[in-house]
Amino acid sequence: MTGTTGRRHVPRALLIGAGVVLVVLLGFLLLRWLSTSDVEVRGVPGRPLPPAAVSGGAITVRAGDDAADARVLLDGRAVEVVREGPELALRPGPLPDGTHRVSVRVPGLLGSGTVEREFTVDGTPPALHVEDSLRPEAPGEPVTVTGRVEGATEVAVAGAAVAPDRSGGFAAVVPNPDREVRVLATDAAGNRAERTLTVHTRHPGMRAVHMTGMAWSSATLREPVLEMARQGRIDTVELDIKDESGEVAYDSAVPMAERLGADKGYYDARRAIDELHAMGVRVVGRLVAFKDPVLAEASWRGGHPERVVQTADGRPWTSGGYGAFAFTNFADPVVRQYNVDLAAEAAELGFDDVLYDYVRRPDGDLDRMRFPGLTTTPEAGIVEFLRQTQTEVRSRGALLGASVFGIAVDRPTQIAQDIPAMARYVDYIAPMVYPSHWGPGEFGVADPDAQPYDIVRRSLAGFAEAVRGTDVQIIPWLQDFSLGREYGPAEVAAQVDAARDAGMPSFLLWAANCRYTGEALVPGG
Known part of the structure; x- marks a missing residue:
């Protein structure tokens, strides 16, 4: 018997067959890979x-x-x-x-x-929970935004990144808040949740009289106003920053005012503010914005006609008895910046408020006017100017107001003053509801000049409705002058009473000669 080694031999044919199968399989896989490579x-x-x-x-x-x-x-x-x-x-x-x-x-x-x-x-935005409003202790003071977020990878408050804790809570201090603070939460997919918080600063109110720069420099006119303050008949004095003539009443450091020679130095602003503050009297700076003959004429003659309101055929607007060069163009960036710079300077000097006047277009036929560079409605252009100013004034600790025509309450396009829209960017609206300026039958009052209580009370009701739902106050301009009818203590007091009865205990008195009827005002308000 022949011996064996114990190993079994695999037939060569089987080995060859397996090799062929393996090659075919590898080739198949290679071809499949090549087809998708x-x-x-x-x-x-x-x-x-x-x-x-x-x-x-x-x-x-x-x-x-x-x-x-x-x-x-x-x-x-x-x-x-x-x-x-x-x-x-x-x-x-x-x-x-x-x-x-x-x-x-x-x-x-x-x-x-x-x-x-x-x-x-993922199309679902993160859940963002914050308060609706913020209330700083005073204008320009910091506010703290707190909230909670779910599903967000990034949170930004007023443009600054904030890191939420493990539970999604966050807090951020905004040092110099604008009127609105934006909170934005973003998730990994880029979905956004946004909330806009309103920064509320309620105006403390005022019982004020207006004084021009030159009037304040006169002891004869200044002393009676100081005495009214000492007696508690008023608690605020309004001084001109820039008036209707385009002159800046104090020695301004704004470069444009210096180049124009507009700064006249009629009074020392810091000294006046310090004196009044020492008496516990607030100081409002009146800044006439777009009626500015100094800037208008210098711009026109200096090769910058775009800074001036024009007629349809390209001449300076002169209608309405305003003169050859009167209204600057509120749509022009240089004009706007000049006024914003003056407002910011006034806030830095210590004025408690900046109150714009002539923050409007000229009255007259809009179809005959041209505002170079204006890409929206005049009303929207004025609102944008107030928005631009608000940040500069509020961040320096002052409040912002806007003087408006009485007719603006229901006729916003006549002079480009849209009250609800303007209210978004000011702390108070100051309507000029002078009885002598209303026509017969306005607000159902037969003879407004002879019925000062009725016309003031009824017209202010319209303004109250226009700002309903906001924290904006109405502080009316009242008439302390005679125009067609003699106005004395009774007529002035009737207007003050009407404003108070309308829920508006604040007021500003206007007299072009800066002589006021103090006996019409009750000491202590």
Whole structure:
């Protein structure tokens, strides 16, 4: 018997067959790999995508030479694709939140190859919880914004990044808040939740008289006003910053005022403010904005006609008895910045308020006026100017007001004073409700000049309605002068009573000669 080694021999044919199978399998796999090696799905990051990005073609497929034959599926169904150069962009339309799968099938010699990618759609913004409003202790004082957020990766308060704690709570101090503070929360998909908080600073109120710069420099006119303050008949004095003539009443450091020679130095602003503050009297600075013959004439003659309100045929606007050069163009950035700079300087000097006057267009036919550079309505242009000013004034610790025509309450386009829109960017509105300026029958009053109580009470009711729902106060200008009818203590007192009865205990008295009827005012208010 022949011996054996114990090993079994595998038939050569079987080995050869197995080798052939292995080569075929490897070749098949190689061909399958080659069929998909040029396939690439792009735009699938490791974070969720917002629905708009997906439907807008953020996910694309590059399939090389076989792109024309590639079949693209989304969640197992064919999806519309649009060729963009060498790539196919998916246009699936709106997708629900959740996980989705894109599959690309490319035909090959031995069958099709498939490349798959998953992505997540997230169209739900983060949950943001904050208070509706903020109340600093005084204008320009810091405010603290607190809140809670869910599902956000970033939080910004007034443009500054804030890091929420583990529970999503956050707090941020805003050093110099504008009238509004924006809070923005963003999640990984780029969804945003935004809240705008209103910064409320309630005006303390005032019982005031107006004084020009030259009047304040005169002891004869200044002393009676100081005596009214000592007796408690008034608690505020309003001094001109820039008046209707375009002159700046004190020695201003604003470069434009110096170049124009507009700063006249009629009074020392810091000295006047210090003197009145020492008496416990607030000081309001009146700044005539766009009736500015000094700037208008210098601009026109200096080759800058765009700074001047013009007629339809390109001449300076002169109608309404304003003179050859009267109204500057509120749409011009240089004109606006000049007034903003004066307002900011006044706040720095210590004025408690800056009160704009002539913050409007000229009265007259709008179709005959031209405002170079104006791209919106005149009303919106005036509002934007107030928005621009508010930040500069409030950040320096002062409040901002706007004097308006009485007719603006129901006729906003006549002089470009839209009261509800203006109220968004001022702390108070000062309507000029002088009885002598109303026509017969206004607000149902037969003879307004002879019925000062009635016309003031009824017209102010309209202004109260115009600012309803805001924290803006109405502080009316009242008449302490005679125009057609003699006005004395009884007539002035009637207007003060009417304002008080309308829920507006504050007022500003106007007399062009700066001589006031003190006996019409009750000591202590």
